[in-house]
Amino acid sequence: MIDKLIENIRKTGAPIVVGLDPMLSYVPEYIRERAFGEYGETLDGAAEAILQFNIGIIDATADLIPAVKPQVAMYEQFGVPGMVAFQKTVEYAKSKGLVVIGDVKRGDIGSTSEAYATAHLGRVQVGNVSLKVFDEDIVTVNPYLGSDGVKPFLKVCAAEGKGIFILVKTSNPSSGEFQDRLVDGRPLYELVGEKVAEWGSDLIGESGYSEVGCVVGATYPEMGKVLRKIMPKSYILVPGYGAQGGTAKDLLPYFNEDGLGAIVNSSRGIIAAWKKDEKIVAENGAGYADAARAAVVAMREDIAGIF
Amino acid sequence: MIDKLIENIRKTGAPIVVGLDPMLSYVPEYIRERAFGEYGETLDGAAEAILQFNIGIIDATADLIPAVKPQVAMYEQFGVPGMVAFQKTVEYAKSKGLVVIGDVKRGDIGSTSEAYATAHLGRVQVGNVSLKVFDEDIVTVNPYLGSDGVKPFLKVCAAEGKGIFILVKTSNPSSGEFQDRLVDGRPLYELVGEKVAEWGSDLIGESGYSEVGCVVGATYPEMGKVLRKIMPKSYILVPGYGAQGGTAKDLLPYFNEDGLGAIVNSSRGIIAAWKKDEKIVAENGAGYADAARAAVVAMREDIAGIF
Numbered sequence: 207m208i209d210k211l212i213e214n215i216r217k218t219g220a221p222i223v224v225g226l227d228p229m230l231s232y233v234p235e236y237i238r239e240r241a242f243g244e245y246g247e248t249l250d251g252a253a254e255a256i257l258q259f260n261i262g263i264i265d266a267t268a269d270l271i272p273a274v275k276p277q278v279a280m281y282e283q284f285g286v287p288g289m290v291a292f293q294k295t296v297e298y299a300k301s302k303g304l305v306v307i308g309d310v311k312r313g314d315i316g317s318t319s320e321a322y323a324t325a326h327l328g329r330v331q332v333g334n335v336s337l338k339v340f341d342e343d344i345v346t347v348n349p350y351l352g353s354d355g356v357k358p359f360l361k362v363c364a365a366e367g368k369g370i371f372i373l374v375k376t377s378n379p380s381s382g383e384f385q386d387r388l389v390d391g392r393p394l395y396e397l398v399g400e401k402v403a404e405w406g407s408d409l410i411g412e413s414g415y416s417e418v419g420c421v422v423g424a425t426y427p428e429m430g431k432v433l434r435k436i437m438p439k440s441y442i443l444v445p446g447y448g449a450q451g452g453t454a455k456d457l458l459p460y461f462n463e464d465g466l467g468a469i470v471n472s473s474r475g476i477i478a479a480w481k482k483d484e485k486i487v488a489e490n491g492a493g494y495a496d497a498a499r500a501a502v503v504a505m506r507e508d509i510a511g512i513f
Numbered sequence: 514m515i516d517k518l519i520e521n522i523r524k525t526g527a528p529i530v531v532g533l534d535p536m537l538s539y540v541p542e543y544i545r546e547r548a549f550g551e552y553g554e555t556l557d558g559a560a561e562a563i564l565q566f567n568i569g570i571i572d573a574t575a576d577l578i579p580a581v582k583p584q585v586a587m588y589e590q591f592g593v594p595g596m597v598a599f600q601k602t603v604e605y606a607k608s609k610g611l612v613v614i615g616d617v618k619r620g621d622i623g624s625t626s627e628a629y630a631t632a633h634l635g636r637v638q639v640g641n642v643s644l645k646v647f648d649e650d651i652v653t654v655n656p657y658l659g660s661d662g663v664k665p666f667l668k669v670c671a672a673e674g675k676g677i678f679i680l681v682k683t684s685n686p687s688s689g690e691f692q693d694r695l696v697d698g699r700p701l702y703e704l705v706g707e708k709v710a711e712w713g714s715d716l717i718g719e720s721g722y723s724e725v726g727c728v729v730g731a732t733y734p735e736m737g738k739v740l741r742k743i744m745p746k747s748y749i750l751v752p753g754y755g756a757q758g759g760t761a762k763d764l765l766p767y768f769n770e771d772g773l774g775a776i777v778n779s780s781r782g783i784i785a786a787w788k789k790d791e792k793i794v795a796e797n798g799a800g801y802a803d804a805a806r807a808a809v810v811a812m813r814e815d816i817a818g819i820f
Binding site: 227229230238242247248249251252277279280282283284285286288289290293311312313314315316317318319321322324325326330331332333334335337339340348349350351352353354355373376377378379380381382383384385387388389390394397398401 | 534536537545549554555556558559584586587589590591592593595596597600618619620621622623624625626628629631632633637638639640641642644646647655656657658659660661662680683684685686687688689690691692694695696697701704705708
């Protein structure tokens, strides 16, 4: 899957992933009203609203971007109907040729980790039948439980040609509470980075990059520089650009000299761009998808400027 | 919720939680056949099988135990129908007076962590309506992202009278890869433990225990002893008893002198007990729930023997 991601990045010239993290407050009123009109102010109504919102965003941006990253929490909060919307979002994005990174941050051990890998990347056996489930292309994984938690994902990645991005250094202010603590004089996130390189070493694609990538926040470029060297074959998924304070010039250390190696996420900055765009967008929010497209173009140019 | 958990523990005399982690291979053939007969070898069929299996276990054990712990991964692997089975399992267990600990190990930041807390413990706002979602009583939380990830859960716990158990030291062999690394001469899990005590300090129930508990594996009793002192007011959820190798005598350090402070999980040891019990169980698995009940009684006696 890493090869397909890189192919998509090359084709679009945009190392960008759009975070599909739709809060109801990001969904224009006319979409919410239509959904609530059909299903009431229910979980079904909310799920329909975010699905229709996503479809608009995907339609408006799919030719410009290599990938989307739905954040499952935003769907899970609407219960079972929300998970239906998640599944339909994944399917719809894949039908448009996008790589889908499920931002699920799952992590457990043994058979439980296997079940998560099955749910999001693999196939589950039911009687004599083997069934795909949510079937994202890549998912994010939490490393706190160590190799026991990660290995079942590696197995599914090998079998299905899928990928994972492991949390190494997250973009939030309190990420340092544990991740930065010094172990033998080096921060914990470096040790996690070394493990990422090790876990990924048997899953190198034709591109030379591994199916095992990592997450390193844009808000810590100095750390990004060190981690880039520790995991030269791992793609870095970089959150924190835009709304969280990371700027384009902070991004350079995350890339390798081949201009590859990093993909930058923006969620709010794209999908809620319409709230700050009075030129394209009507008062009821119509035109929100055009505003998202314009925000992607601006982000692409912003990032191109650093090379 | 911690007060209700303690009340249930006192009432039953059993500091035991039954892990509802149903693999299809744990479900007796006659239940699978009935479910597949109705829904086919589909995700719906699998979900129906595990739901009916769970109902049998709950009916057979609810008077003996304070709580159940469904492991969401085992439901998520059956997709949307699996999440329906998860929700119905939570509802059914609550209807029997059990405290439901959702073993979800979620962890993210800011609004995403809020969404997870909403999904599992809180209420989501849809238009003018505030709706409960999966509505467990307590959930497990991953601490790798620091306070930013935990605080949204604390807010929901305070508003809804719910609880969380934060992963401190997990029961698996590779848990030491990161959790045991020494920071200023002390293992990382101790620092996490100190944070747990801090996060829980404003959420103390009438029992004197906090809504913020922790997870410490039964497989590390020496570490349990130290952590018990670091977090005197936190309940410890102890996995790893039985199938993972922890024995009853290993459990004493996890309890306080009041005989409270810990609740021991067993999953396979209870729900798959029928596979080793040829006296009660028929060849097709009928009697599996009686075998689970017998395993709970044996576990209760085993643990009572340590005091």
